[in-house]
Amino acid sequence: MARKSLPLSKVYGLLEPGPVVLVTTARGESRDIMAMSWHTMMEFEPPLVGCVISNRNHSFGLLKATRECVINIPTVDLVEQVVGCGNTSGTSVDKFERFSLTPKPATCVGAPLIAECFANLECRVVDTRMVSKYCFFVLEVVKAWVDTSVRAPRTIHHLGMGRFMVAGETIKLKSKMR
């Protein structure tokens, strides 16, 4: 593990391919982990991320109250824990304990990083105008961490009903696109 600060201009490359992420939130004694696939980049720098966090989730209330969270990106070795987090409710279970995930203090926000994830994005809520209709939050990534020892992260991509596509080979083409 070689966790290093990642320049904010490079954050989009982590989220664009569409991995399942684990969102962490915390308020006082309460904390939660939520599995999430409904997210998109909205701006390169500062990096803005739009995401849907349902009001049926325990995380919704914590995020709305604190306006802070961490987006943690897991690889396939954590898939059992990811499904576990998606199938339990944070109202009755401490998911860090239940799934043996390690909370680590963040630098800029109150929510914890998940140590086992290869990347962690500390986020603040910057726009809530689509929350009441769609539960859609706009987040700004204020600090990013990545394990530089992980070259081609085998991220997981939800297909529905417990099926996941695992990241395959990487190809490179000549392109002017960022």
Add this chain to the structure above:
Amino acid sequence: MARKSLPLSKVYGLLEPGPVVLVTTARGESRDIMAMSWHTMMEFEPPLVGCVISNRNHSFGLLKATRECVINIPTVDLVEQVVGCGNTSGTSVDKFERFSLTPKPATCVGAPLIAECFANLECRVVDTRMVSKYCFFVLEVVKAWVDTSVRAPRTIHHLGMGRFMVAGETIKLKSKMR
């Protein structure tokens, strides 16, 4: 090729894993294709999709004027065309001709389907309140098509700077999550 209508309730499984898509728009004699990675599901049914279409793109004006588009999902055999579409401007080039992509009439919208893509989602714009600040459109999928002969589509997932992750193996876990 066995293009069939897909129930709208199953659309999310196509977009959740985060593939690069080709967005088609058309207005009178003008038409365009845009490569896009910044999209997310926002609701299961009717399926809502949020996406960023930059106002630096020719497609932006066509979409704003017609409020209709098609989201076409390519597989890795089309990666050269995808990068080509991303690196040319629709103001000066007809991308269908330049990249030998075949337009097919849609059922519910004026924009064409791309015949070479394994899935096509006919969309209407339903919310523009985040367009002026983020170029973020909320689309409703009104008709969906999929080539049922493609079992595990080798979609491509943008990592930045012409690098793409190609969809790898599929795994299945027990889950209550939709």
